[in-house]
Amino acid sequence: TMKRFRRHGTESQRDRLKQELFQFTKTVEHGFPHQPSALGYSSSLQLMAIGTRSGAIKLYGAPGVEFMGLHDENAAVTQVFFMPHQVELVTLLDDNSLHMWTLQSHKGLSELLEIGRFLLTGPPGYTDISVTRVTAVLTHSSGELLLLGTEGGHVFIVEVPGFRELEEMNISLDQITSCVPDDYIGRRNLEHVEALQENPVNSNQVAIGYGRGLMVIWDLDHRCAIRHIPATQQLESMWWTEDGSCILSSHNDGSYCCWTLRTGDEREEEEKSNVPYGHFPCKAINKIVQLPTAGGPPFLLFSGGMPRASYGDRHCITVIYSKTQVAFDFTSRIIDFFVTRDGPQHTVFGEPSALVVLVEEELVVIDLQTEGWPVIQTPYLVPLHSSAITCSHHVSAIPLKLWERIIAAGVVQNTQYSKKPWPITGGQNLAPDPPQRDLLLTGHEDGTVRFWDASGVCLYPLYKLSTAAVFSADADLNDNMSQGAEGEWPPFRKVGCFDPYSDDPRLGIQKIHLCKYSGYLTVAGTAGQILMLELNDEAAEQTVEAKIVDLLQGQEGFRWKGHTQLDVREEPVLFPPGFQPFTVVQCQPPAVVTALSLHSEWKLVAFGTSHGFGVYDYLQKNNVLVKCTLNPSDQLAMEGPLSRVKSIKKSLRQSFRRIRRSRVSLRKHHISNTNKIQEANARLEAEQAEMEMAPVQRKIEARSSDDSFTGLVRTLYFADTFLSDSSHNTPSLWAGTNGGTVFAYILYIPPVEHRADEALTAQPAKEIQLMHRAPVVGIVVLDGHGAPLPEPLETAHDLARSPDLLGSHHVLVISEEQFKVFTLPKLSSKMKLKLTAVDGSRVRRVGVAWFGSSRTEDYGESGLVFLTNQGDVHVLSLPHIKMQIRYPCIRREDVSGIASCVFTKQGQGFYLMSPSEFERFSLSTRYLVEPRCLVEAPLP
Numbered sequence: 029t030m031k032r033f034r035r036h037g038t039e040s041q042r043d044r045l046k047q048e049l050f051q052f053t054k055t056v057e058h059g060f061p062h063q064p065s066a067l068g069y070s071s072s073l074q075l076m077a078i079g080t081r082s083g084a085i086k087l088y089g090a091p092g093v094e095f096m097g098l099h100d101e102n103a104a105v106t107q108v109f110f111m112p113h114q115v116e117l118v119t120l121l122d123d124n125s126l127h128m129w130t131l132q133s134h135k136g137l138s139e140l141l142e143i144g145r146f147l148l149t150g151p152p153g154y155t156d157i158s159v160t161r162v163t164a165v166l167t168h169s170s171g172e173l174l175l176l177g178t179e180g181g182h183v184f185i186v187e188v189p190g191f192r193e194l195e196e197m198n199i200s201l202d203q204i205t206s207c208v209p210d211d212y213i214g215r216r217n218l219e220h221v222e223a224l225q226e227n228p229v230n231s232n233q234v235a236i237g238y239g240r241g242l243m244v245i246w247d248l249d250h251r252c253a254i255r256h257i258p259a260t261q262q263l264e265s266m267w268w269t270e271d272g273s274c275i276l277s278s279h280n281d282g283s284y285c286c287w288t289l290r291t292g293d294e295r296e297e298e299e300k301s302n303v304p305y306g307h308f309p310c311k312a313i314n315k316i317v318q319l320p321t322a323g324g325p326p327f328l329l330f331s332g333g334m335p336r337a338s339y340g341d342r343h344c345i346t347v348i349y350s351k352t353q354v355a356f357d358f359t360s361r362i363i364d365f366f367v368t369r370d371g372p373q374h375t376v377f378g379e380p381s382a383l384v385v386l387v388e389e390e391l392v393v394i395d396l397q398t399e400g401w402p403v404i405q406t407p408y409l410v411p412l413h414s415s416a417i418t419c420s421h422h423v424s425a426i427p428l429k430l431w432e433r434i435i436a437a438g439v440v441q442n443t444q445y446s447k448k449p450w451p452i453t454g455g456q457n458l459a460p461d462p463p464q465r466d467l468l469l470t471g472h473e474d475g476t477v478r479f480w481d482a483s484g485v486c487l488y489p490l491y492k493l494s495t496a497a498v499f500s501a502d503a504d505l506n507d508n509m510s511q512g513a514e515g516e517w518p519p520f521r522k523v524g525c526f527d528p529y530s531d532d533p534r535l536g537i538q539k540i541h542l543c544k545y546s547g548y549l550t551v552a553g554t555a556g557q558i559l560m561l562e563l564n565d566e567a568a569e570q571t572v573e574a575k576i577v578d579l580l581q582g583q584e585g586f587r588w589k590g591h592t593q594l595d596v597r598e599e600p601v602l603f604p605p606g607f608q609p610f611t612v613v614q615c616q617p618p619a620v621v622t623a624l625s626l627h628s629e630w631k632l633v634a635f636g637t638s639h640g641f642g643v644y645d646y647l648q649k650n651n652v653l654v655k656c657t658l659n660p661s662d663q664l665a666m667e668g669p670l671s672r673v674k675s676i677k678k679s680l681r682q683s684f685r686r687i688r689r690s691r692v693s694l695r696k697h698h699i700s701n702t703n704k705i706q707e708a709n710a711r712l713e714a715e716q717a718e719m720e721m722a723p724v725q726r727k728i729e730a731r732s733s734d735d736s737f738t739g740l741v742r743t744l745y746f747a748d749t750f751l752s753d754s755s756h757n758t759p760s761l762w763a764g765t766n767g768g769t770v771f772a773y774i775l776y777i778p779p780v781e782h783r784a785d786e787a788l789t790a791q792p793a794k795e796i797q798l799m800h801r802a803p804v805v806g807i808v809v810l811d812g813h814g815a816p817l818p819e820p821l822e823t824a825h826d827l828a829r830s831p832d833l834l835g836s837h838h839v840l841v842i843s844e845e846q847f848k849v850f851t852l853p854k855l856s857s858k859m860k861l862k863l864t865a866v867d868g869s870r871v872r873r874v875g876v877a878w879f880g881s882s883r884t885e886d887y888g889e890s891g892l893v894f895l896t897n898q899g900d901v902h903v904l905s906l907p908h909i910k911m912q913i914r915y916p917c918i919r920r921e922d923v924s925g926i927a928s929c930v931f932t933k934q935g936q937g938f939y940l941m942s943p944s945e946f947e948r949f950s951l952s953t954r955y956l957v958e959p960r961c962l963v964e965a966p967l968p
Contacts, residue, residue: 047953049879049889050903050935054949055958057096058487059412060390061086062942067364067386070110072966074454077117077367078386078409079105085119085129087140089454091407092485093961095140097129098391102617109167115965116143116189118174124148126174128189131963137458138963146191147805148176148184151198156180158220166224169231169870177221183236183246197251204244207253222263226670229272230836237266243287261301264332265315276318282310282333304346305518309336310885319367319380325350327380327396331362339518345385346518347394347401354401359524360388367396368451379386382451389526389944390414395446402446403523408486409815413944414525415474417928418554421540422482424933425967426465430547433563434467437606438491459485459960467544468938468946471537474530477551482938485959487946493607494552495559496535498572499594539624539635545821546597546628549607556615558624558635560646562605569602572609573649578616579640583655588617613644623763625744628779631821632788634761636741641763643775643789653773653790657739657765702803738767738801747809747817749837750853751793757833761790770796770841794855798843802864806842806874808853808892811835814907816876816890831906838907842894844870847909861909869896875931879903882953893931893951901937903951917949 056945075089085108099105103121110117115131115138128144151158164177174186182197186192197335201218219239227233232249241259243266246252261279268275278284283303303310313333320326328348334340334355343358345365365385371378380405383394390411393404462483467490470478475495481488509609530536534555542549547563574596581585596612603609615621615637623636631647640656745762746756751774752758759775772794777787798804809817812835823830838853847866850857863872873895880888891912899918904911918925918939925947929939935952950956 045881046912048881048883050913050951051953052901052913052917052949052951053956053958054917054947055936056485056737056948057086057941057945058095058482058837058948059945060409060937062944063388064363064388066105066119067109067366068108068110069366069368069384070117070454071369072113072117073110073963074452075110075385075963076452077108077110079108079119081105082248083121085117085140086691087117087131088408089452089961089963090457091450091488092457092459092959093302093455093963094408094959095131095138095961096484097140097142098171099127099142101125107165109165111167111171111188112169113966114171115963118165118167118188120162120165124919126162126165126176126191128191133707133962133964134662135961136962138455144189144191146186148178148186149193150182150184150309151195160184163220163753164222164224164237166226166234168234175224175234177224177236179220181218181221181238183221183224185248197248199246199251204236204253204803206224208242208256212242212256212258225266225268225269227272227277228270235266235268235275236392237263237277239263241277241279243275245289255289259285261286262312264312267316267318268808269318269326269375269583269757276316278313278316278330278333280312282313282336283308284313284316284330284333286724288886302559303333304330304348305333305335305339307335308338310334311336311340314362315365317365317367318360319369320726321349321379327367329365329383331365334518342520343387344518344520345346345383347383347396349396353519355518355520356383356394357520357522358385358387358392359522361527362387370397382448384452387524387526390524393451393523394523395448398446398448400534402444404448404450405445405489407450407488408491410487411526411944412470412478412487412946414527415472415476415530416528416943418473418536419471419538419540420928420938421469421471421542422930422932422938423467423469423542423544424464426467426544428465430544430563431465433547433565433607434491436565437563437604438489440605441492455961457485457959457961459958460955463955466932467542468554469540469542471540471551473533473536474527475532475535475537477537477540477554480754484957491606493549493551493561495537495553495609496531497601497603498559498596498609498612498848499535499557500597532594534591534618538621541624541626541633543626543628543820545824548626550624550626550633552621552624552635553594554620555591556618556637557594558613558615558621558633558644559609560611560613560633560644561609563606563785564603564608565605567602567604568608570610571598571600572596572612574612574614575644575651576614576616577642577644577651577654579637579642579654579656580617580658581640581654583656583658586658588619590617590619593618611644611646611649613642615639615642623741623744625746627746627820629824630746630759630775631783632746634744634746634763636763637742638737638740640739641741641744641771643761643773648782648788650855652775652788653761655763655771657741657771658771659738659767678744696804738765738769740766740803742766742803742805743807745807745809746820746841748831749809749817749839752853754836757837760793762807762809762839764807764843766803768798768804768843770794770798770804770807772796794853796850796855798839798841798848800845802843802845802870804841804843805871806840806894808840808842808876808906810838810840810849810907812837814838816906840892840907842871842874842892847892847904849907849909859909861904861911863896867898869898869900871895872897872926873929873931875933876906877903877931877933877935877951879935879952880954888954891935893928893935893937895929895931897926899926901949901951903935913951915951 063081068077081104085097087095103123107120119127126146131138148160159180161179166175176184181201185194185197223237225235243257245254253670283301316330329344344355363386368382369378370381385392391409432773466482468480468482477493479491536554539552549561552558619637625634643653743764763771772795773790812832846862848860890906899920901917902914934955936950938946941947
């Protein structure tokens with residue numbers, strides 16, 4: 029908002045200060061890429077590349093070494109190849125375009141840049157698109173040539189990096205057919221080029237595999253066919269063994285063949301077709317690899333080949349070594365795989381060390397050098413969505429003791445993993461060590477809470493808490509299902525952790541609050557359950573106490589139509605080391621918990637649903653307060669989110685009734701609502717006439733009362749402040765609802781020595797009804813210095829300045845539409861800032877953050893950070909609620925991304941850019957977590 033009379037000196041000084049405090053950067057993407065479509069690997073760089081269906085290309089090396097690029101074309105990446113012994117890679121998109129990327133060094137750091145693009149045109153005179161549609165790519169070991177096989181059966185040869193077509197070297201279909209016996213050609217055409225392989229011992233020879241089965245060995249120097257291999261089954265893939273003596277071919281009937289190449293002999297010998305899982309028809313073997321070992325038989329690995337009728341739906345890679353054969357059974361469709369080798373950095377040869385498999389929903393790495401072939405835990409690319417994420421909670425600056433205890437609990441859970449180090453080690457991670465330890469907690473649909481190390485570039489899994497054991501579920505969860513039965517054929521072994529199926533949707537976690545000082549955790553779920561948990565370093569068997577809280581308080585005329593509550597087990601449960609539940613508070617009706625707050629100093633937890641809110645004393649184990657917020661018109665609140673599946677008859681009947689009802693009530697409703705709108709707009713016009721300098725404001729439509737449940741509790745906040753008079757501060761609880769109401773209660777907490785036995789009471793003190801009745805999404809009390817109150821126990825641990833209790837306090841109430849500051853204890857309105865009236869947007873997520881100056885070490889400011897339904901992120905100054913900055917962050921259409929956003933205390937944020945990936949962003953100049961890495965060209 030431009031002021032007509034700007035004081036230039038102060039304004040420009042403030043603008044300078046803003047630049048030192050705020051800057052918006054999207055820093056890193058955590059998790060697993062959405063819809064991966066291609067995989068590449070460079071043994072010389074020790075880097076892996078993943079392409080996605082949306083045109084992204086991501087490179088990964090040692091933990092912390094990450095690069096990301098995006099093709100301008102909105103097309104899927106179908107293949108990705110590193111150029112041998114170089115820092116370049118080539119991508120093929122499904123629009124048939126080829127792209128060259130390089131890792132370029134700039135100021136000591138590498139960045140991924142696109143340096144060329146190319147569309148194969150073919151020789152003049154060809155009009156058929158299939159002639160130039162690329163189906164196979166070979167990056168030649170010279171590093172100077174690309175061989176491109178096409179749908180029309182031709183092989184085009186292109187010089188790189190300039191993408192110049194070398195017409196004289198092209199291998200046309202006519203040249204191939206002229207040197208193959210007529211009896212083979214006569215039956216049908218050769219189809220497309222399915223595979224291209226270079227002879228590992230003679231780079232002048234390449235094998236061309238055609239869809240119909242024919243394989244031809246071509247001499248690039250002499251430009252002629254040396255020999256042909258007349259396989260008759262549809263070809264899926266080829267592999268040329270490292271000594272150059274054999275070619276393996278895999279086929280669409282589930283068979284593979286080994287063709288021995290004898291010198292001087294025109295005809296090849298097929299050793300016999302092998303159908304590993306045969307007798308009955310099998311699915312195609314999509315890819316086959318054979319790797320030698322120093323002192324023993326080779327490793328044979330292939331994907332697919334399962335018996336069609338009985339196991340056609342399995343996603344398997346079979347590994348055969350000596351007498352051991354395992355069919356690794358993955359959680360989703362296999363995109364591709366490769367094998368890493370031990371040995372000098374820049375050699376391809378070496379002992380096979382790990383099998384790296386990219387499937388549609390995760391990356392799985394299997395240790396091939398340890399007995400039993402265990403899985404190696406991934407330090408990045410972890411599937412966040414192994415069960416769908418339902419909520420997130422970020423905790424900054426975790427004390428070392430708590431951090432170590434959480435890690436120790438996680439180590440006990442991960443004993444099944446290999447002890448081998450991560451096999452992909454390329455690049456150097458040059459990012460400084462994170463300044464503090466941060467945790468991101470994600471709640472999931474299956475009732476688990478996962479703890480992630482969010483301090484640095486890699487979002488690393490530390491520990492997983494499961495709440496299902498507290499409840500008596502219909503089916504006992506059996507974790508021993510993963511191992512195949514003894515002697516089973518095929519010899520399946522389940523690998524991977526992606527498991528989107530929840531046994532019971534009521535288990536879903538909706539809210540999480542962790543106190544980093546006391547180690548207390550509270551989580552709340554879909555069926556009105558609130559669990560109180562405490563960190564214990566030992567396993568313990570205990571009975572979990574269940575406490576029912578009736579939020580309707582006996583109100584007549586309400587009948588809950590939603591899901592039933594979960595039943596807490598009555599017998600003792602053995603809980604592993606980690607967070608162990610000691611109480612379950614169960615709301616009645618068992619509606620979704622919509623707000624949750626923990627005060628570990630006062631030993632209280634506050635919770636809210638669409639029916640009301642309550643406070644539970646977890647020291648004395650009793651209810652302190654229950655308040656029903658239900659409005660007589662809130663019948664919808666009794667439906668419940670899981671009761672929407674109605675019979676079509678019933679819903680049609682209801683629709684017709686509603687139409688009839690609405691015709692009758694329309695006139696009455698219309699008159700009262702119209703009056704309200706006219707009054708509001710008249711008020712607005714009067715205000716506007718007074719303040720011509722204010723920005724243009726929108727006229728806001730009155731909300732219909734059934735728009736949303738007005739009694740739904742959106743926010744809960746504990747504060748030690750002045751509610752009764754201005755000289756005595758008291759503990760208090762604040763609650764804000766969907767209907768724009770704020771309730772404030774004084775809490776009478778006995779002194780420490782009597783805290784365990786004297787009753788704790790709550791008394792209603794204040795109530796605010798916002799005129800615009802917009803949902804209240806945040807409440808913050810500001811102390812005498814205008815600073816937000818510290819967290820519980822924060823000052824006790826000397827990590828925050830004690831709040832100023834001499835100056836007067838204020839309360840900032842944040843609704844979806846505006847920000848309003850009230851004085852305490854009188855609650856008279858002091859100032860407000862309108863949002864919806866100015867630009868039509870609404871507040872969706874809100875948080876308080878500290879912004880340190882990039883120029884002056886000891887200067888910083890508190891700010892209110894919020895995200896709107898337009899996807900813009902804003903910072904307001906505190907306590908004056910002046911707009912500081914605004915940045916577009918998330919696409920406005922991405923409703924779930926906006927809903928998933930969490931802010932950190934240091935001005936960073938996380939939101940789900942897809943079900944499996946968090947985008948991390950920063951609003952702070954001082955606090956940035958982003959990849960800083962260097963990849964150098966391999967030695968020749």
